[in-house]
Amino acid sequence: MTDTEIEITAYLVRDLLQEQHPDLAGLAIREVAGGWGNQMWRLGDELAVRMQRMDPTPELQLKERRWLPVLAPRLPLPVPIPVRFGEPSERFPKHWTVMTWVPGEPLDHGSISRGAHAADTLAGFLRALHVEAPAEAPIAADPGAHPRNCTDGFEDFVQAVAPDDIAADVRAVWDDAVAADAWEGPPVWVHGDLHPANVVVSDGTLSGIVDFGDMFAGDPAWDLAAAWVLLPADTASRFFDMYAHADEAAIRRARGLAAMKSLFLMLMGQNGDRGLPGGKPHWGPVGRAALDRVLKGV
Numbered sequence: 001m002t003d004t005e006i007e008i009t010a011y012l013v014r015d016l017l018q019e020q021h022p023d024l025a026g027l028a029i030r031e032v033a034g035g036w037g038n039q040m041w042r043l044g045d046e047l048a049v050r051m052q053r054m055d056p057t058p059e060l061q062l063k064e065r066r067w068l069p070v071l072a073p074r075l076p077l078p079v080p081i082p083v084r085f086g087e088p089s090e091r092f093p094k095h096w097t098v099m100t101w102v103p104g105e106p107l108d109h110g111s112i113s114r115g116a117h118a119a120d121t122l123a124g125f126l127r128a129l130h131v132e133a134p135a136e137a138p139i140a141a142d143p144g145a146h147p148r149n150c151t152d153g154f155e156d157f158v159q160a161v162a163p164d165d166i167a168a169d170v171r172a173v174w175d176d177a178v179a180a181d182a183w184e185g186p187p188v189w190v191h192g193d194l195h196p197a198n199v200v201v202s203d204g205t206l207s208g209i210v211d212f213g214d215m216f217a218g219d220p221a222w223d224l225a226a227a228w229v230l231l232p233a234d235t236a237s238r239f240f241d242m243y244a245h246a247d248e249a250a251i252r253r254a255r256g257l258a259a260m261k262s263l264f265l266m267l268m269g270q271n272g273d274r275g276l277p278g279g280k281p282h283w284g285p286v287g288r289a290a291l292d293r294v295l296k297g298v
Contacts, residue, residue, distance in 0.1 A: 006092065008051050013041050016092055017049075021084050024098065038213070048080065048101045051094070054278075058095035060213030063138055065097060068212055071189065077125050078102045078208040102208035104200030107230065108286055113204035115232040121206045122231065123242035126223050130188040130245070133217035140192065140216035147177040147256045154256075157263035161270055161287075169295055170259055177256020181249040187217035194226040195261060196286055206230075220246070224254035228293045229261050236298045255294060262291035 006012075010029045017025040027044035038061070041049045052058055065082045072081050079102065086096035104110075112118045147154075154174055162170050191198075192214035200208040224246055227236040240246055246254070269284020 006094075008039050008041075008053065008092075010041065012092060013043075013049055013051070016086055016089070016096065017043075019089065019091065020086055021098065024084070042101060043098065046101055047083070048099050049086075049096055050080075050099055051092075051096045053094075061095050061097050063215060064099075064212050067137070067215060071129070071212075075125060075128050075209075077121065077206065079212065080210055102200055102210050104202040104207040106197050107199050107201050107206075108196035108280070108283060110201045111204075112201055112206070112230075112232050115235040116238060118201075118205045119227075119231050119235040119239040120242050122226060123239050123244075125206075125209065126220070126226075127243060127245065129191065130220045130223070132186045133189045137187070137189065137217035138215065139187070140190075140214070140218055144190065144192065144216050144218035144222060146182050146219070147174065147180075147253055147260075150260065151178065154260045154263070157260060157267055161263055161266040162291075166291075166295065170263070170291065173259045173294060174256045177253050177259075180252035180256075183219035183221065183250070183253075188220050190216055190218050190220055190222050192216050192222055194223055195229055195265060196283075197280075199230060219250075219253070221250050221253035222257055224250060225258035225261055227254065227298075228258040229265075229290045231293075233293050233296065236293070240298060251298060255297070259291065259294045262287045262294055265290060 010031065013029050014025055024043060024047070027047070030042040032040035032042060032048070039051045039053045041051065043049050050061065052061055065085060068079060068081055072079050080099040082097050082099050084098035086098065088094055158167055158170060191209065191212060193211060198209065198211040199206055200210060224243070227239040231239060240251060265283045265287025268280045269282070269287055271279030272281030272283065273279070
């Protein structure tokens with residue numbers, strides 16, 4: 001049995017806790033639906049266990065261990081904070097981490113009804129996150145690049161899922177992002193993967209941000225794309241007004257990146273409809289709704 005074929009069960013999670021953190025082994029363990037690179041298990045009421053699953057390296061978890069305790073104290077929304085480390089062993093040859101649980105419902109299974117509040121909340125969170133990162137902060141490879149360096153991936157998404165009647169409009173948004181000036185400020189902290197499964201909602205608004213495995217120091221436009229990917233229609237303008245630090249070029253880059261992220265969600269939905277590994281059938285409509293918001297603009 002290869003590493004990727006190891007079945008992660010509640011029994012395995014409890015055995016690992018008993019071996020490495022026995023004081024936590026008596027807490028209730030419940031599987032959390034979803035997850036591909038990592039699998040999550042609730043641990044009691046306040047903790048979760050994040051198990052490396054399909055991710056080929058532990059880099060994403062190790063990044064969260066290193067940097068989330070640094071970032072969390074100044075962020076205005078709850079984020080998962082690593083509290084215990086699980087090391088590879090004969091029983092499970094991969095990394096796992098015990099983290100604080102962020103309560104709420106993932107947005108891809110929930111909804112935002114208080115759009116203005118959510119726009120203000122997201123803007124406040126990103127203002128707090130987007131500060132100059134230290135020299136030792138992680139640097140992204142493809143994510144984080146200027147849109148012009150991601151055109152091949154964008155074109156693959158367009159050809160795979162963009163409806164014919166809007167493909168030209170989607171390409172026009174992308175071309176405008178490619179033509180926009182590059183980020184000239186210092187590299188800032190960026191979440192890097194803000195999509196509906198990585199934020200949680202409660203009471204009709206955003207209430208937490210999760211999965212910081214892709215965080216990097218770079219262009220904030222990668223997060224600003226969330227104005228269209230996460231927020232309801234007709235709230236992007238309010239978001240950018242509240243964020244207050246995005247110039248015209250940043251908004252153009254962000255809109256193009258939002259188009260690409262929306263197409264990615266649609267592709268994941270298509271993969272789910274086809275029964276492919278990692279596919280998410282319910283992401284298709286989510287991605288199409290986001291793409292419609294992108295085409296409306298700010």
